[in-house]
Amino acid sequence: xxxxxxLPAHVLLVHAIVVLLPLSALLLVLSALWPAAxxxxxxxxxxxxxxxxxxxxxTTDAGEWLERRVASTPLVRDHTELGDTALWVALPVAVLALxxxxxxxxxxxxPASSRTFLAPASTPVTVVLSVLAxxxxxxxxxxxYRIGDSGAQASWQGQFSSTPAPRGPGG
Numbered sequence: 673x674x675x676x677x678x679l680p681a682h683v684l685l686v687h688a689i690v691v692l693l694p695l696s697a698l699l700l701v702l703s704a705l706w707p708a709a710x711x712x713x714x715x716x717x718x719x720x721x722x723x724x725x726x727x728x729x730x731t732t733d734a735g736e737w738l739e740r741r742v743a744s745t746p747l748v749r750d751h752t753e754l755g756d757t758a759l760w761v762a763l764p765v766a767v768l769a770l771x772x773x774x775x776x777x778x779x780x781x782x783p784a785s786s787r788t789f790l791a792p793a794s795t796p797v798t799v800v801l802s803v804l805a806x807x808x809x810x811x812x813x814x815x816x817y818r819i820g821d822s823g824a825q826a827s828w829q830g831q832f833s834s835t836p837a838p839r840g841p842g843g
Contacts, residue, residue: 682734697809704805718773721766747826764808
């Protein structure tokens, strides 16, 4: 994907990642820690987190296309290198979201009806998943912040003045 409506696709797609990955991370923490939220959020977040994992490589590919069409600066190179880390923080969020959803699904089964794989009634498993969820969510949010900040620096460094531009008559 190269352009959308005449704009580089990366500058549009990146907004989806910047919003949806932290949202998925937040929903992961809520559904891992709060049983009442788990019933409502685990399924939708499993879907959302998988969508994010699909969008990340599309967005980074669009970013690599754009990188070949802008001036190569240290800020652009830093942003590109940081952007390559997004998939590695999106994947754990998605895997954990799927595990939380699956455990919720298993907990709804009657004990005699079928075998469970993720011990939905086990407190130690719940604690481990909750800790991993908090760590993965924190890493994802921090990484997306770093990537976004480096992209903003690469895009806007030296591109504006901190003082307003003089306006003409009537302006």
